[in-house]
Amino acid sequence: MRGKPTLRDVAERAGCSITTTSNILQGRSHLYKEDMVQRVLSAAHELGYRPNSVARSLARRRTATIGVVLDPQHARLTHNVYAHDVLDGILAFLEPRDYDIRLITPRTNDPAAVWRRIDNGSIDGAILIAPVMGSPLLEWQHYSTLPVVAVGSTLPEEYLLSQVDIDNDAAMASLTEWVIQQGHRAIGFIKGHPLHWSAHQRERAFRRVMAQHGLPVREEWVLQGNYGSESGAYAAGQLLCQKELPTAVICANDDMAVGFLQKCRELEIPVPDAISVAGFDDIYWARQLGLQLTTIQHDRYQVGYLAAQMLLHQIETGESRPQRMLLPGTLVVRRTVALAHALASVPISEATILTEGGSRL
Amino acid sequence: MRGKPTLRDVAERAGCSITTTSNILQGRSHLYKEDMVQRVLSAAHELGYRPNSVARSLARRRTATIGVVLDPQHARLTHNVYAHDVLDGILAFLEPRDYDIRLITPRTNDPAAVWRRIDNGSIDGAILIAPVMGSPLLEWQHYSTLPVVAVGSTLPEEYLLSQVDIDNDAAMASLTEWVIQQGHRAIGFIKGHPLHWSAHQRERAFRRVMAQHGLPVREEWVLQGNYGSESGAYAAGQLLCQKELPTAVICANDDMAVGFLQKCRELEIPVPDAISVAGFDDIYWARQLGLQLTTIQHDRYQVGYLAAQMLLHQIETGESRPQRMLLPGTLVVRRTVALAHALASVPISEATILTEGGSRL
DNA sequence: TTGAAAGCGCTAACAT
DNA sequence: ATGTTAGCGCTTTCAA
Numbered sequence: 001m002r003g004k005p006t007l008r009d010v011a012e013r014a015g016c017s018i019t020t021t022s023n024i025l026q027g028r029s030h031l032y033k034e035d036m037v038q039r040v041l042s043a044a045h046e047l048g049y050r051p052n053s054v055a056r057s058l059a060r061r062r063t064a065t066i067g068v069v070l071d072p073q074h075a076r077l078t079h080n081v082y083a084h085d086v087l088d089g090i091l092a093f094l095e096p097r098d099y100d101i102r103l104i105t106p107r108t109n110d111p112a113a114v115w116r117r118i119d120n121g122s123i124d125g126a127i128l129i130a131p132v133m134g135s136p137l138l139e140w141q142h143y144s145t146l147p148v149v150a151v152g153s154t155l156p157e158e159y160l161l162s163q164v165d166i167d168n169d170a171a172m173a174s175l176t177e178w179v180i181q182q183g184h185r186a187i188g189f190i191k192g193h194p195l196h197w198s199a200h201q202r203e204r205a206f207r208r209v210m211a212q213h214g215l216p217v218r219e220e221w222v223l224q225g226n227y228g229s230e231s232g233a234y235a236a237g238q239l240l241c242q243k244e245l246p247t248a249v250i251c252a253n254d255d256m257a258v259g260f261l262q263k264c265r266e267l268e269i270p271v272p273d274a275i276s277v278a279g280f281d282d283i284y285w286a287r288q289l290g291l292q293l294t295t296i297q298h299d300r301y302q303v304g305y306l307a308a309q310m311l312l313h314q315i316e317t318g319e320s321r322p323q324r325m326l327l328p329g330t331l332v333v334r335r336t337v338a339l340a341h342a343l344a345s346v347p348i349s350e351a352t353i354l355t356e357g358g359s360r361l
Numbered sequence: 362m363r364g365k366p367t368l369r370d371v372a373e374r375a376g377c378s379i380t381t382t383s384n385i386l387q388g389r390s391h392l393y394k395e396d397m398v399q400r401v402l403s404a405a406h407e408l409g410y411r412p413n414s415v416a417r418s419l420a421r422r423r424t425a426t427i428g429v430v431l432d433p434q435h436a437r438l439t440h441n442v443y444a445h446d447v448l449d450g451i452l453a454f455l456e457p458r459d460y461d462i463r464l465i466t467p468r469t470n471d472p473a474a475v476w477r478r479i480d481n482g483s484i485d486g487a488i489l490i491a492p493v494m495g496s497p498l499l500e501w502q503h504y505s506t507l508p509v510v511a512v513g514s515t516l517p518e519e520y521l522l523s524q525v526d527i528d529n530d531a532a533m534a535s536l537t538e539w540v541i542q543q544g545h546r547a548i549g550f551i552k553g554h555p556l557h558w559s560a561h562q563r564e565r566a567f568r569r570v571m572a573q574h575g576l577p578v579r580e581e582w583v584l585q586g587n588y589g590s591e592s593g594a595y596a597a598g599q600l601l602c603q604k605e606l607p608t609a610v611i612c613a614n615d616d617m618a619v620g621f622l623q624k625c626r627e628l629e630i631p632v633p634d635a636i637s638v639a640g641f642d643d644i645y646w647a648r649q650l651g652l653q654l655t656t657i658q659h660d661r662y663q664v665g666y667l668a669a670q671m672l673l674h675q676i677e678t679g680e681s682r683p684q685r686m687l688l689p690g691t692l693v694v695r696r697t698v699a700l701a702h703a704l705a706s707v708p709i710s711e712a713t714i715l716t717e718g719g720s721r722l
Numbered sequence: 723t724t725g726a727a728a729g730c731g732c733t734a735a736c737a738t
Numbered sequence: 739a740t741g742t743t744a745g746c747g748c749t750t751t752c753a754a
Contacts, residue, residue, distance in 0.1 A: 006747055017724065019724075019725055019727095026749085036724085050481050051477070052747055052748070055747035059730055060748080091466050100463055102463050117461070121365075122414045262651045265651065288619060289619060289646070367732085377741085378742080379741090381741075383734090393739060394739065394740095415730085415732090416746090418732090419731080419732075420734080421733065422746070
């Protein structure tokens, strides 16, 4: 016996067949006499035997591995705060169930190449992290029969993909409601990355609520961002030099809100005294830096956790109808949104509101 | 043929042997007649054949997968900024070489369980992300013969592990030199997490340079932190209520420096006018928030990239002597460290210094 | 209570 | 230029 010990080595040492060894090592020891069980167990222990998972996967036709696929668009994890939290949730669910994770980051748009990396027998299912519009990953059903769950992108039904995401629409609606309720009538908006579904959903909710309140959306106050904080700063630059200014600005995410605030500070425009600013996501660093940003908090960890759970359910039951699960966001009122002159008498929507400190409104 | 097409299905359709099919599909088509090659290629294409990587791994005895192992201590990726950058570098190197990544997060300290997850034939080698003191991973050589590279922890030689890390000692030394050169004599220090090697190395360098300049280190100004920003804020609270204060404080990382600055703002202690603060790491969010933190910048992406390269080299050549690679850090002078009363005439060390904007001093 | 045998899908000597 | 054959290490009927 050279190299790593195999099942056969253990069997030889225990003086029994490979089948017996395999069965006992898999926990089916009730089939065997105590003596046999002991011999096998100690032989395995003495040799330091560890089952080869590749061989096992081949024989069992399942790998106990799930793929986490990052869209080529944001394959760089670094600035993708979203992915970290989700990944943590996924890991938390999978680890105790003895599933492993394979990180897959296709850097090409060639479907053949993409799918030979993904659906090649090495995973039992996949979680797609925030696939963007036009992503080859959205054609999943066309190329693969593997179970799959998309997170971070609420996709149109026709993609037939299972999804877990936060309810961007409801959350942005409640944020907008709140801002309006603070008396703001002139409200600007910084849009997210145009290839992200969430960017459109958040913008749409903003516009809808504005319309519901009979408030006009002035297009010169709606600026394009890309979810990066630099783009928030840039948009602030564009906005704040206009002759007429809104009294409040909603940014489609916190990153951009941070950039916006930063620019305000540079320009010495006090927030919220001169202008109110709201974000969306409640990112760690904005909290950490004491920005006191009014925003929407949502549980990305939970998104990952539930996605993993949904995926494993599909894998284990063979259930394949696409499901969609939307988690609610929570408005967190801090200090970057102030009352405007007159308080409007708009009823607040049904969303939960949290003031910093935990008390419920 | 039911299920996914296999090599055998392709062979049948092309009317040739499995070997021929395998060879051609692996690119050894020069061995065959053009006609044969075409038949195989089109058969494969028509069937939508994709090689099963599990079977391939078993036969080849290599998996083209490397494990990225997160120490149980910081298995939560979320707040581990370090891991993201490194992971990006690893991905960048591996992806074009057709290696995949398996994320492994052992949540137990039981060696048997840990190693049956890691060294079970599913990876060709591993990268350990910042293993902490006492981590079971450090016993690597004792349990596994797989090639391995540790990053983010400069370990004592006796662990016999290949390593890529930044040169904590030199970088902290140059930062300390700089602070002293600004005229500071009374300097405090916020220590990093006691289980991290880097925390000790950074502290040691600080103390050494202080000693070299004949400056006393006052222990009531040396506070324990844990690399988290909250711990920086806490330490600031402890420090700033003392009767005598240092004129400058060096934090063992930026996260803590951010917390420290935050606390200073709360207490309305102006930085750097009342006290100077320096960090270490040059994290994205500190930059993004316009904190103007004087710090050490270093290239974590590059650490990951080089670690992957080193690992692949070991895998491919069988070279197994442990190597250590230390990357230099760069002092970035921003605005949180001001001149103290009298300028000392201390010569600056050989480290590179960068003033914001890119000009070299 | 135990074992023989037939794969899982692919690779790689070694023929021919 | 192409095919035969013997695995890789394990699981799993099925038989004894």
